[in-house]
Amino acid sequence: MNAQPKIAAKAAIDPENFALANCLRALAIDAVNTANSGHPGAPMGMADAATVLFRKHLKFDASAPDWPDRDRFVLSNGHASMLLYGLLHLTGYEDMTIDQIRNFRQWGAITAGHPEWGHAKGVETTTGPLGQGLATAVGMALAERALAAEFPGLVDHRTWVMLGDVCLQEGIGQEAISLAGHLKLGKLNLLYDDNDITIDGPKSVSFSEDVPARFRACGWHVISCDGHDATALDAAMTAARAETSRPTLIAMKTTIGFGAPNRAGTAKAHGSPLGDEEGALAKAALGWDAAPFDIPADLAKSWQEIGARGAKERKAWEAALAASPDAKAFNDRVSGKLPENYAADVQKARSDLFAKPQNVATRKASQIALESLAAAVPAMIGGSADLTGSNLTRVAAVDRQYTAEMPGRYIGYGVREFGMAAAMNGLALHGGFKPYGGTFLVFFDYARNAIRLSALMGLGVTYVMTHDSIGLGEDGPTHQPIEHLASLRAIPNLNVFRPADAVETLEAWDIALRSPATPSLMALSRQNVPQLREAGPENLSEKGAYILRQYGEGRDVTLLATGTEVALAIEAAEKLHDEGYAVTVVSMPCWELFDAQPEEYCESVLGSAPRIAIEAASAFGWTRYVDREADVIGMPGFGASAPAERLYEEFGITTDAIITLAKARIGK
């Protein structure tokens, strides 16, 4: 392609915007070249649009990155991270120094290869896993509307998302688009970098949709424009802000690697450094003659002014907050603080269980817990991926459905598990909410990478996963989790709870709500279990595992179990005790919390007698606590379709099997 004349033409449209955008391009070229790793093409292609957005539309103040009423800016195509880092540096975010830019992608720098939430201020969410930035932004927009309804006058901001084709090819992209259109999230605006290029070459290799038509089919407002024409971009963003009844897509035709004479418009601009030669040629084409990492003073000053553009509005907002009768309530909400009466409410719910034991499925126990907790904690916002009646996630306090017309505390996510999980991340990231959402445990497979991001970012979200074993019965092996507990326990920084009864279920919820930096996952049963715990004030689940029953003195054998199999272990232990054996039954609702206990505690619980584990799932991972997988009464493979009792019998998860194995191990 002949880049030069085009560049001249673009530059003439708005020379100031062009010059400011070139700062972003130059930093991207230099940082990626220095790291010898990264993606220069997207930052160079989107620099003009990003400049218009930050110059004229984004509500932000670089000196106050945590201003609750700032617009949220999400770079969904996270590989374009240097665009974001450049923007943060130029507008004056304190921590984003030029040294951080120089150390792009190096150990210890806050300029990770993809934007990582918690590293640099101004990074609103971790992106890189494609499509999730968009879906997370939907959660942010949901949060904004709900919080605005609760705190009128204090909340009124937009969510801006930049993304490329890949976010739209990923299925989660469609889930997000469909949900946002359905709920008419009018303050959600997408800037679509339509550059016709994918890694494997021209987009036409794999993608030939009419993207605007797809958005329109989903109820979106669509604007198309030239992504390098600052005037057109400004008009498009103005129109997007004027449209409040529908989310807006701004489809921007762009050139990837804009300015690089030999690589612009090709896949080669995407994921490799331009190198010294092409980098120099690009700078020449852009009319850029500053030294590497150097920004000419006049441009630096203009960018600093952009960074301070929102200071006045921010201060006015702070004054309004200070004057508001809701100030304390608002600050408590956005800081994630639990209400003052929280502990008392939990104790009350606990006492109720001991006063009137609940022999119910743990999914039902979860609903009972939620009745109290959701009433006690206004930040809780629930939902389900179209399985409300099965997940039992809906209770009185959150009964009001979130609709296009009015926000509510219960979100019908539709059959969109991945989109739901990512939106939950967005609700938590926005601040003000403790989201939870439900589906069947087996179908959280669909949402797995969003759960991973919850854990990586350390967000206080709670996944409610019901139908947690073959105990679901007739729906058969496609619906029966086998490997899921193991596969979730393998994720770092995720508390996987499988409570044994109504008390442990309440305890798990209590822990989840008090864990702002660790996501929680509840594996809950379809089938009933007896309430096993005796009255007492202590949250024993907090230790992850504990001795629930002791039969006889000393120990001949220890039975470790979780969830619905704890009752089975107790039955077996009683029979073994009748035969003269001393048996300890350990309930292990949360491995992660148990492993964090002091070694002496762990040893006292596990004991030195032979151990047997009982869990209606894959034995994989249990060798952390037992000698070999043969010591686990579990599932040898996939399940089958039949009534639950029959399945337990056929797969040998029975008291008889426990007793036989226990005797064999004691005999050694």
Next chain:
Amino acid sequence: MNAQPKIAAKAAIDPENFALANCLRALAIDAVNTANSGHPGAPMGMADAATVLFRKHLKFDASAPDWPDRDRFVLSNGHASMLLYGLLHLTGYEDMTIDQIRNFRQWGAITAGHPEWGHAKGVETTTGPLGQGLATAVGMALAERALAAEFPGLVDHRTWVMLGDVCLQEGIGQEAISLAGHLKLGKLNLLYDDNDITIDGPKSVSFSEDVPARFRACGWHVISCDGHDATALDAAMTAARAETSRPTLIAMKTTIGFGAPNRAGTAKAHGSPLGDEEGALAKAALGWDAAPFDIPADLAKSWQEIGARGAKERKAWEAALAASPDAKAFNDRVSGKLPENYAADVQKARSDLFAKPQNVATRKASQIALESLAAAVPAMIGGSADLTGSNLTRVAAVDRQYTAEMPGRYIGYGVREFGMAAAMNGLALHGGFKPYGGTFLVFFDYARNAIRLSALMGLGVTYVMTHDSIGLGEDGPTHQPIEHLASLRAIPNLNVFRPADAVETLEAWDIALRSPATPSLMALSRQNVPQLREAGPENLSEKGAYILRQYGEGRDVTLLATGTEVALAIEAAEKLHDEGYAVTVVSMPCWELFDAQPEEYCESVLGSAPRIAIEAASAFGWTRYVDREADVIGMPGFGASAPAERLYEEFGITTDAIITLAKARIGK
């Protein structure tokens, strides 16, 4: 709603079709009521359309369920399983007896809650996990077109899919729709059960798209019709068959639970038995007075005739095959037989590696293996989710891109990992193909439930997962797999390979191609490794783990390692040996194969000396082979963004760390 008059009107349109459809409705009512479990609403709503399809359009012969050129019928909304079982029973599939229908959802019956491939003949794929039936059908349609090009005159059939809203809400649905539209799969036809109902209530709770417009935006041919009007349905299916340049959506307006006077058109018809009373009322409304599970003789006869409708065409096809010079080649292909020279070709590739060792990344080693194997095995069909240059999945033999104009052996799936994996299942299920497809290991999270279905069905597909550890470096924690190996090893019937060098990589591919009933997954490195194996004819990877190096006599310590960490273990072993220790290095490319070996072999490999494991991943699960997770040199949590060498150093996966830990364990 007032069901009666509507039913009368529908019945009048084509009384015969209505009566035949009522057989399906009655069986669904009876089977679900008897099981006291299941989904009557969808079968009752789709019965008219299914009847038209089987009566007039589907190419099949119930007496020859494996006829390779039959149309494929996929029930993507698998909860409607009784519709399929009813069709198979009525049309005379031998194994689908009335006793099987009576035993719907019971232990040992072939009538599982959701259709399970391999249970009943005529079930073309396992469905239930939503959206996947559709995406798998895309793979079947891809297979048909490719095989037709290879065997002109022998292959010409369509793929029909029934689905509901849920398959369209799931993101994977969009991935499938987009890919099918892009590749212009003109023989793919969808029958969309547009009944306005989801589990949580009316569809309007969560779904308000213009579905036909979305399909049109993706290049589909769209027809709308009344889903109970047999004449309109017949016309729509005729039009679908006439359209060969685009896939067709037939959007059928239907009433869920059609005929049930109190539940039709409501969510209550979806997932609960109608019960005796409503069942009886429904039958009365439909004019059905036969006893439960009884089909009036005239209708039974008509259905049997429908089942035999394709016999003549099937016999003509068989005669054509017998007369074709391609008969043997075709039969070998669809039976999955490897070519006669296969073993020799593998040996040749193996000898080449020993003659000229390859110190390359295992992803590159995989490409080297593929160069030989894809040339040797015409059934192999490759692809990537837009990471061809990173996965190195493209080689000369499969270089021809599969396009809308012409099938090829390389499929650009786009950034649609889940859709890719499900399509691979479809390619394998169709017969004639051994599909493989690539992306980054971390992003197979997106495809996880399709991998699970590969394993559950037992399909010979191969997942090529590159960038398998922190060794990928700068892209950072979102791109670095940590828990993935553990989470995949936890899936039953899946061979997870992490080869150490070029020889093991070739061996893994060889095993994968010889495993028609077990999917394989290759975890491959970005970074280079030395070729470690000494020349020899035996595929040692087939045993899953083996002694790769022995230093000194006896054993002071055993080092277990996989993939890129095997070379690290060898370095450490050499240094330990220099210090006088006897060290055994075990390479463990595939745990699943190792665990299937005789106990004596396993003991001889693992030995009784202290064991240390080295794998740049979560230690979760390694206690199968080592005493405790502290004996694993691995990753304690998520990774970070930095060059790979730095990450190995910072996370302590080094020879020094191995040596220190080894000495500590030997010292005990």
